[in-house]
Amino acid sequence: MLNKIRTRIAPSPTGFLHIGTARTALFNYLFAKKNQGSFVLRIEDTDLERSDIKFEEDIIESLKWLGIEWNEGPDIGGDLGPYRQSERLKSYAKYLEKLLKEDKAYYCFCGEEELEAQREYAMSIGQSWHYNGKCAQLSKEEVKKLISEGKSSIIRFRAPAKKVEFNDLIRGKIEFDAALIGDFSLAKNLNTPLYNFAVVIDDFEMEISHVIRGEDHLSNTPKQILIQEALGFPRPEYAHLPLILGPDRTKMSKRQGTVAISEYKKAGYLSESLVNFMAFLGWNPGTEREIYSMPSLIKDFSLENVQKGGAIFNIKKLESLNGFYIRQKSVEKLTEICFPYLITAGFIKSHEEVEKFHLGKPHFEIIQTKEVIELSVLEKIVALYQERLKKLSEITELTDFFFKDKLEYDINLLKWGQ
């Protein structure tokens, strides 16, 4: 065995954990576990404007809820940390200075409006935009002068004009022409790295062996390889996963429905359903087995069985799977996980006073009728609907009348016919 297998998930805390990110995390986790490797969580918060600690908390909480556990991360530390990019600035600065010193990177003083105009022009004549290299030949003196004058700048990579070829574990050989990429940006300044640069440094320092990520990163790969080569870093293995698509066949986004894992949780989807479902979005064991728990996924997972084409997110299939897992639960367990919904709906409240007289056995008070019921009664109610529940949140509308003082219904419903 060569080096240890190390994978990572690197979400940016600019939103709640997205189902696409969760699925990528799952595949990274499965691949690492399958190969006795390590799985790392790294928070990519270089964009201070948009990053928020509340999102980092949501990401961590959601990942844990799904049962995806990391060996190293911002919350638990590790030997190759820190695991939050905002705490790794000195590393980036070090390599940035190295590239600058070796003239593999340079300061660019072009204004944003100017570049924007170029971009629009390039698109209009049917070309993909890349920086024209205007500042590439500035002398050290000129740069020093412009900086001292307070002219704003960014740091660009001096990209060699060559073909970049790499092997994708899922797609095979892929080639890009770096001449078409141009001198791309590395950092806003020594202390503000940009994505493509920070990723390369982090993956190297964290000894990531396999970069498993969404297909939307395919075009970033040659840039990252170029930086690796300039710095003399080894190249990790790459595997680009097919994207999860919305009903309109485009990358799943908020516009098309629910994307946050925490929202699925809130709606009453079980983590085992979500994990089983996400695993089968782009992967299958090659057999007819469809029900998989996390341990069995770890056992059977392999990148060779990953699909190449995007997969449309089918909520009906998730619901059916969720119904299946709900039916598998014991009534006791199901009642327990339905509590929060019943309480939030204002149907019941835990009745502590009464509990004392019943030797600690849990009792509940139906808020509207003031009636006190035992846990076993609640279990009977839940059991009544276990078979038809597609998600936990439905328990409230289904059991609604058990908890109402007066029933309200349309008198017409009592008529025969129609």
Place this chain on the structure above:
RNA sequence: GGCCCUAUCGUCUAGUGGCUUAGGACGCAUGGUUCUCAUCCAUGUAACAGGGGUUCGACUCCCCUUGGGGCCGCCA
């Protein structure tokens, strides 16, 4: 538009040159079980994008077309 990826039932997919009258699941339809609904069971519905090659033989290999997607940021 340029670059890159991709293409089996409506959807997720099996299929790695002959075993295939293309299999499974979801959905949908019908029937059975059931006091209703649901569950469960049975049956049915429905696909290899098109065109060229290669081969004795292509869903499977190659090319083209077409379709779909991603990227083209001083976001990640």
